[in-house]
Amino acid sequence: xxxxxxxxxxxxxxxxxxxxxxxxxxxxxxxxxxxxxxxxxxxxxxxxxxxxxxxxxxxxxxxxxxxxxxxxxxxxxxxxxxxxxxxxxxxxxxxxxxxxxxxxxxxxxxxxxxxxxxxxxxxxxxxxxxxxxxxxxxxxxxxxxxxxxxxxxxxxxxxxxxxxxxxxxxxxxxxxxxxxxxxxxxxxxxxxxxxxxxxxxxxxxxxxxxxxxxxxxxxxxxxxxxxxxxxxxxxxxxxxxxxxxxxxxxxxxxxxxxxxxxxxxxxxxxxxxxxxxxxxxxxxxxxxxxxxxxxxxxxxxxxxxxxxxxxxxxxxxxxxxxxxxxxxxxxxxxxxxxxxxxxxxxxxxxxxxxxxxxxxxxxxxxxxxxx
RNA sequence: GCGGUAUUGGUGAAGUGGUAACACGGUAGAUUGUGGCUCUAUUAUGCGUGGGUUCGAUUCCCACAUACCGCC
Numbered sequence: 001x002x003x004x005x006x007x008x009x010x011x012x013x014x015x016x017x018x019x020x021x022x023x024x025x026x027x028x029x030x031x032x033x034x035x036x037x038x039x040x041x042x043x044x045x046x047x048x049x050x051x052x053x054x055x056x057x058x059x060x061x062x063x064x065x066x067x068x069x070x071x072x073x074x075x076x077x078x079x080x081x082x083x084x085x086x087x088x089x090x091x092x093x094x095x096x097x098x099x100x101x102x103x104x105x106x107x108x109x110x111x112x113x114x115x116x117x118x119x120x121x122x123x124x125x126x127x128x129x130x131x132x133x134x135x136x137x138x139x140x141x142x143x144x145x146x147x148x149x150x151x152x153x154x155x156x157x158x159x160x161x162x163x164x165x166x167x168x169x170x171x172x173x174x175x176x177x178x179x180x181x182x183x184x185x186x187x188x189x190x191x192x193x194x195x196x197x198x199x200x201x202x203x204x205x206x207x208x209x210x211x212x213x214x215x216x217x218x219x220x221x222x223x224x225x226x227x228x229x230x231x232x233x234x235x236x237x238x239x240x241x242x243x244x245x246x247x248x249x250x251x252x253x254x255x256x257x258x259x260x261x262x263x264x265x266x267x268x269x270x271x272x273x274x275x276x277x278x279x280x281x282x283x284x285x286x287x288x289x290x291x292x293x294x295x296x297x298x299x300x301x302x303x304x305x306x307x308x309x310x311x312x313x314x315x316x317x318x319x320x321x322x323x324x325x326x327x328x329x330x331x332x333x334x335x336x337x338x339x340x341x342x343x344x345x346x347x348x349x350x351x352x353x354x355x356x357x358x359x360x361x362x363x364x365x366x367x368x369x370x371x
Numbered sequence: 372g373c374g375g376u377a378u379u380g381g382u383g384a385a386g387u388g389g390u391a392a393c394a395c396g397g398u399a400g401a402u403u404g405u406g407g408c409u410c411u412a413u414u415a416u417g418c419g420u421g422g423g424u425u426c427g428a429u430u431c432c433c434a435c436a437u438a439c440c441g442c443c
Contacts, residue, residue, distance in 0.1 A: 038405050059404075098404045119406065150404075188404090219403045227403095248404040269405045276407050292398070330407075 001184045003143075003211055005030075005243045005264075011352050015235065015262035018352045021243055023090045023142050024182075028056050030243065030264035031348050033255065033341040034092065035271060039064045040074070040084045043272050044330040045338070047086050052308050053335055054342040056089040057143070059267045062135050063096035063127070067120055071138040079140025090142035092267070095132045095174075097188070098248070101150040101220070109149060111166065129174040137180045144178070145214065146171045148188040153220040160192045164201045168208075175208055184211035186245060189234045192217055193226045198233035206239060213238050214245035215263070219254070228257055235262040252281060252344055252368060256361045259348050266345075271337030276330045278322040281340040285369040289333065294319040307339035308332075 003021040010017045019030040035042045035050065038061040042050060050058065060080060065071060077083035080091050100114050108115040113128030129147040136144035148167045151160060167190050178185050187210035191197030205213060215234050218227055231246065238244050243264045249255065250268020258266060271281070278290040280301045287294075287301070300310035301318070309318075309332040321329035351360040 036405065043405075043407075061404080064405085092404095094404045096404095101404090145404080148404095214404085216404070245404095250403055254403075266403095268403050270403050273402065273405060273407085276405095277402070279402085288399080290399090327407095 001142075001182055001211060003184050003243060005212070005241060007240060009353060011357055012355050013358050014260045016259045016348075016352045016357050017262065017264065018349055019243070019264055025087075025089045025142075028089065029349060031255075031259045031345045031352075032056060032265050033250065033345045034059050034265065034267040035338050035341075036267055036269045037084075038269075039068070040080060042334070042338075044275070044327070044334045045272075047084070047088060049308070049331070049335050050086070050338070051088045053339040054346070055338060056342075057092055057265075058086065058089065059092050059094060060139070060141065061094050061096065062132055062139070062145075063094075063099045063116075065093075065139060066096070066127075066135050067118060067125075071135045075138040075140065081140065092143040093136045093139055093141035093145065094247075095136070095145040095147045095188075096127055097132075097145070097148040097216070098150050099127075100148075101152060109163075109166075111169070114149075129170040130177045133174045133178050133185075137178070137183065140180075141183060143184045143186060143212070144180070146174045146185060146187045146210065148190060148216055150190070150217050150220065151192060153192065153217075153222045155192065157194055157197070160190075160194055160197055164190045164197050168201065168204050171205060171208055171210075175210070186210050186212040186214050186243075188214045188216040188247070189238075190217045191230075191233070193222060193230055195229075195233045198230065199237055202234045202237035206237060210242070212243040212245060212265075214247050214265075216247045218246060219249050219251075227254070228261065231258060231261045231263065238262075250341065252341070253365060255341070255344060256348060256357075256364060259345075259352075260357060260361060268341075271341055272334045275333030275337050278329065278333065279337075280333055281337050283364070284367050289315060289319050289329070290322050291319075301336050302340075305336065305339065305343075307336050309336040309339075 005021040006019055008018045020027050034057045035055050036059045040060055074080055074083050081087055103116050104114050113126055116125040118125055132147040147170050149163050151163050171187050187205040189201045189205055191201040218230050245265040246258045246263040249266050250270040255266050279286050279288050282302050294315040297315040302310055313332055318329055318332055351357040
């Protein structure tokens, strides 16, 4: 399904662009941040919480839902939206390719597909590009991802070349069986830190004509300079009139740097994972609510934040919940962290509109200290 | 009153005549297409108190304190 992506404005100081795309849920603004809800739930928060936090598109995962409860169950429920009661916006399903990186060994990656060892019971599983698309079709997500391999960092040029070529062949196979007319399908650019492979991967993937393009294999252990190069190497070969999605990136500074380089969409587990580890984003850096210094701090996480958490709860109280291992801590922190990133992209959009993104970046980075 | 046994950090505890394991907890840190798991660093200048022996004692000896168990 064509997302009718439109560039509303191009920055005149960098590659950033302000855009919109359309689905049956309405018009969606980019740059955008998507919270991750791997197992048909954004951990610890309700769909009402997500709405309050200005979440729009959310992510779910093919691999996890394939194992539990199984795509047929979700299909019987009427699709993911009905199953999880999420009607605020579209759902994007990741293809399961990232699990190749985290669960499979290189020898288990073959032309036909990938042999996984289930993280639940160790059972051997076999996932192919066709199977991934078929599962995503049944899940009924609005945007499906092409099945890819996300190699670790670093690997040799030779390994990466083989991997990228195979990922392209997998993309072709997946596209061939993609039959869900109401579902968009995105291709994934790989190639690691190698400029020639990123270029090749981007050009060849674009030839297949997907509804959007993502840059994968980023933030897998490389340094910042390399990370930003990976984006720079791919962007010039992606079409202007299609969304660009940088997979798995959600550090606030990385989001800004990504937008400056021409990225439209981001997703990341960071806001919710950090919340489970008692961390909160603030404009002056990440803070750890477990820290003793907050035990008598009766101010909100951020004084001017409009999220549910900051409007009603103090750092001292949240710290108390964290120390007592109370579940509410994770919920309150998740809500704040998600809102922090949705607000960040709102500010980014405003900055693109005003052609002040570079100074916004400089200002943000100077205040956002790595503790 | 007499004998015996014990006393190590916030907790449970190991241990040795050469300067205090381990676990939990505490304090910090990591976390980027999610296992809430996990990982890393750090946390007793001191082994009930006071003496003695020794180059050196938490360790051996004596006394005392405290706790528990026997006996009158």
